[in-house]
Amino acid sequence: MMFARSLRGLRAGLIALAVMSLGAASAMACSVPATADDMRAAAVTAINAARRDTGSRALAYSADLQDAAQDHACALARRGRISHRGLFGTGLRTRLWWAGYRAALAVENLAAGQSSANAVVAAWMGSPGHRANLLTPGLRAIGLGLAQDGGGRIYWVMIGAAPR
Known part of the structure; x- marks a missing residue:
């Protein structure tokens, strides 16, 4: 005993x-581009414009989602590859829970190599699965992270969610 x-x-x-x-x-x-805040704002603006164009509501900024997205972007840049699995093989829901966000609904888009917000949003909108994530009707909030690897390649993480 x-x-x-x-x-x-x-x-x-x-x-x-x-x-x-x-x-x-x-x-x-974690190396973050000097213009990361501007890039993040431009991406959120483009995502919300695409959502409005298709009849979905705009997403509100969430500090918790941004923290989770930024942590994952840094992990991807350190690894030098894209994966929806985080530290210890964790999935999105676990990473959100660690960031303090309790999600009823959550989606994640990843990208690497795009040097501008317009380029990454265009890439996501051009991919059926990523487009569906961006336009998911029940989403309420967004967080976006970006980080660079040693060669300057930018890794993007977009998390959209709705709280419980």
Whole structure:
């Protein structure tokens, strides 16, 4: 009995350590373009224009979604490849939960290599799956992250969601 309790305590401690290390991993150097704020604003404006053109409501900015998107963009840039799986193989819902956002609905678009907001939104709108994500009717909020790898390639992460 005592041994089982010790193992549970050890497991809980290891889980807590892993979660705390997420903050350290996020704090690792992440190169963000100097004009990231302008690029992010332009992308959100273009996404909302596309949504309005198709009868969907505009999305409101969410700091929690932006934090989750930025963390994932940094992870992608460090890895040098696109993946919807984050640290420890986590999916979007887990990454949102870690960022403090409880989602009833959530979508994610990724891209790499586009140097402007117009280019990345055009690429997403030109892909049926990405377009469907951007135009999902039930979405209410958006967060956008971008980061550069050592070669200057930009990684984009767009998260759209609706809270619970």
